[in-house]
Amino acid sequence: MIAHRISRTLTTFVHSNVRSVIDSLERVLPSDAMKMTSAVRSQHGHDESHHETLEPDMVVFPKSTEEVSTIVRTCAKHRVPVIPFGTGTGLEGGVTATKGGVCIDLSSMDQIVELNVEDFDCTVQPGVTRKRLDAHLHDTGLWFPVDPGADASLCGMAATGASGTNAVRYGTMRSNIVNLEVVLPSGEILYTRGQNRRPIKSSAGYDLTSLFIGSEGTLGVITAATLRLHARPEHVVAAVCAFPTVQAAVTAVVQTLQCSIPIARIEFLDERQITACNTYSGLTLVEQPTLFLEFHGTENDVESQAQLVGDICAANEGGEFTWSRVTEERERLWTARHNAYWATVAMRPGSKVPKAYINIFFGNNSTV
Secondary structure: OHHHHHHHHHHHHHHHHHHHHHHHHHOOOOHHHEEOOHHHHHHOOOOOOOOOOOOOOEEEOOOOHHHHHHHHHHHHHOOOOEEEEOOOOOOOOOOOOEOEOEEEEOOOOOOEEEEEOOOOEEEEOOOOEHHHHHHHOOOOOEEOOOOOOOOOEHHHHHHOOOOOOOHHHHOOHHHOEEEEEEEOOOOOEEEOOOOOOOOOOOOOOOOHHHHHOOOOOOOOEEEEEEEEOEEOOOEEEEEEEEOOOHHHHHHHHHHHHHOOOOOOEEEEEOHHHHHHHHHHHOOOOOOOOEEEEEEEEOHHHHHHHHHHHHHHHHHOOOOOOEEEOOHHHHHHHHHHHHOHHHHHHHOOOOOOOOOOOOOOOOOOOEEO
16 A cells, blocks of 8 residues: 555656656757657557556657757656657567656667778667668678567667577677667766777776666666677578477487587477467468577588488487578568567457468478
8 A cells, every 4th residue: 555655656746747847858859859649658658568558748759869868867857757769669568657757769860870891890879770770781791680570779679688589699689789878867978888989809897888788778778889790691591390399309409509500590489389370470380399490601501500400300309300591481481480479469369469371381492
């Protein structure tokens, strides 16, 4: 009862102070940078998770780090909560405004600030998404490998400590961020590795970059990220293999890693998840514990890797080890994997999530 009264009192206090924030921001921000309509607030009160929509009192659209600093400083002065918002593709409910406050939509800050091909890094603002960066890098021979599935904001991926299907070889966001520009709760601007610096190695000092990765917007607003890029693989092969038991699939993965095979992706789906994906995406996979795999390297490398992993899977009672080099087939496979969450949601009684009906049948493939 006491906790409920405290929560209600805090909420009332916040709402009463929002008017002061609005008056202050109207003097320094363009009129179109502030939105208070119900539709906009509702859109920013939820992500793709199951959590209920909790609307902020106002949504602002800054176009520079200095404007973000001004907004945060003003909110801090009037003790109003701040909620950073990227693309809203999270599954944790982190953007819900549990106490109202001001939502900072960072989508207007969408510049790829710097690209250093020779140094294998780039700096992006929070409005730049994973797919947009990949398209920008298309002709450079480089790519950014962290792939959580959704076309998420790269700075949002830093804030949530995103992982993805390529983590087994290329690591998570924590392994692929060189520097961050962050607006602290006081409004001060912090560079975790120094302004305009792109050091790969560090042997002294606090690891401030890692502190902010995965902080979910609680320690500051990330307004720029310097990312580590990788050479785009010459050849890519995707494979699928079903197993009679979960233990057999897990043992195959462990043995693959013990053999030091530089596999790029290993994803496990149990029989229930395969059933959901078959229904949602129109797949025809055997409804058993299944591994999705991918190999990167030269043509000889990927064939050798696929052969070795195929033998390991066969030794662990794996079924047909089917693989393909065709880009469209690989993309369909991983699209189905990325849609696994929605496939699960669609299986719930009364769900209104539409079926994707992605045809992912592996035709004309080689079998190891």
